[in-house]
Amino acid sequence: MESLVGVAGERNGAVKVKEIASRLAFAAVGLTFLASGGVKVYDPQQFVSAILTYEVFSYNMAVLIALLVPFVEVVAGGLVTAGVWKRGATWVIGGMLVVFVVLIGQAWARGLSIDCGCFGSSEASDTGDYVWAIGRDLLLGAGLWIGWKFRTADGGIGRQ
Amino acid sequence: MKGIVEALFILGLSLSLAWFVWFWHPNAPQFGEEGLEQSIEEVLSWEALTWVDARTLGEFEEDRIPGAILLNEEDWENLFGELMLVWDPEVPLVVYCESSACLRSHDAAKRLKEELGVENVYVLANGWKAWLESQGKGMAQ
Numbered sequence: 001m002e003s004l005v006g007v008a009g010e011r012n013g014a015v016k017v018k019e020i021a022s023r024l025a026f027a028a029v030g031l032t033f034l035a036s037g038g039v040k041v042y043d044p045q046q047f048v049s050a051i052l053t054y055e056v057f058s059y060n061m062a063v064l065i066a067l068l069v070p071f072v073e074v075v076a077g078g079l080v081t082a083g084v085w086k087r088g089a090t091w092v093i094g095g096m097l098v099v100f101v102v103l104i105g106q107a108w109a110r111g112l113s114i115d116c117g118c119f120g121s122s123e124a125s126d127t128g129d130y131v132w133a134i135g136r137d138l139l140l141g142a143g144l145w146i147g148w149k150f151r152t153a154d155g156g157i158g159r160q
Numbered sequence: 161m162k163g164i165v166e167a168l169f170i171l172g173l174s175l176s177l178a179w180f181v182w183f184w185h186p187n188a189p190q191f192g193e194e195g196l197e198q199s200i201e202e203v204l205s206w207e208a209l210t211w212v213d214a215r216t217l218g219e220f221e222e223d224r225i226p227g228a229i230l231l232n233e234e235d236w237e238n239l240f241g242e243l244m245l246v247w248d249p250e251v252p253l254v255v256y257c258e259s260s261a262c263l264r265s266h267d268a269a270k271r272l273k274e275e276l277g278v279e280n281v282y283v284l285a286n287g288w289k290a291w292l293e294s295q296g297k298g299m300a301q
Contacts, residue, residue: 041181043187044181044185044187044188044189045187045188045189045263048189048263049261049262049263050261052259052260052261052262053259053260053261055260058197059192059196059197059260059266059283060191060192063189063190063191063192064191066189067178067179067181067182067188067189068174068175068178070178071173071174071175071177071178071181072170072171072174074174074177075170075173075174075177076170076174079170085166085169085170087162087163087166088162088163088164088165088166088167088168088169088170089166089167089170090163091163091164091166091167092167092170092171115261
C-alpha cells in the first residue's frame with residue numbers, strides 16, 4: 001500500500017513538473033509574441049517599412065500584413081499565455097514562426113540588408129544578425145514545442 | 161478540427177481588430193492606389209516625366225536622378241513652391257525615395273495628388289536603388 005502511494009506521489013510530481021514546464025514555456029513564447037505584436041500595433045508604419053525590406057511583398061500587401069500580423073501575434077500570444085485555446089494558438093504561432101524563418105532565410109540567401117521587424121526596428125545585414133534572428137525564432141519554436149508536448153489534460157492550462 | 165476552428169477564430173478576431181485600428185489609428189498605413197507604383201523600365205519608356213526626389217536634402221545633394229526636383233516632408237512648403245515653377249500638368253510626376261523600404265515616396269505622391277488635384281503622379285518602384293541598378297551601378301551599402 002505504501003509503495004502504491006509512493007508511485008502515485010512520484011507520478012503526481014512528474015505531472016506537476018511537466019505542467020510547470022508547459023506553463024513556463026507557453027508563457028515565455030506568448031509574452032514574447034505579445035510584446036512583439038504590441039510594438040507593431042503602436043507603430044504600423046515602421047512595420048510596413050520593415051516588411052518592404054524583405055523585397056517579397058508589394059506595397060499594398062505589406063500594408064495588409066502590417067495591419068493584420070501584429071494583432072495575430074497579440075491575440076495568439078495572449079491566448080497561449082492564458083492557457084486558452086492552446087491548440088489553435090499553437091498552430092497559429094507555429095505557422096508564423098515557420099514563415100518568419102523562411103522570410104529571413106531568403107533575405108539572407110539573397111544578401112539583402114533587412115529590417116527584421118521582429119521587435120520594432122532591428123536591422124539585419126550580416127551573418128551574425130541573420131543567425132541571431134533565425135536562432136531566436138527557432139528558440140521560440142522549441143519553447144512552443146515544450147509547451148505543447150508537456151501540456152496536461154487535468155491541470156489548469158491542460159484543460160481545453 | 162478543433163485546432164483549425166480555434167486558429168480561424170484567432171485570425172478572424174485579429175482581422176476585426178486590424179480593421180478597427182485601420183480606421184482609428186492616427187498613424188495607420190494606407191493602401192496605395194492600383195497602378196501608383198511604376199517600374200523603372202516603364203517610366204523610362206515614357207516620352208516625358210518629372211522626377212521628384214522625396215529623400216533627405218543630404219541624400220539629394222550627394223547624388224540624384226538628373227533633373228530631379230527635391231520635395232520632402234522636412235521642407236514641404238518651400239520645396240513645393242519650387243516644384244510649381246516647373247510643373248506641367250500634362251507631364252507625369254514620378255516620386256522616388258531610397259528603396260522599396262522607404263515610405264516617403266508614397267506619402268509624397270499621395271500628398272501631391274491631394275494638393276495638385278491631378279492623377280498623373282506615380283511612385284518609382286524600388287526608388288533610387290532601382291535607378292542605380294538601371295544605370296548598372298548597383299546599390300552601395
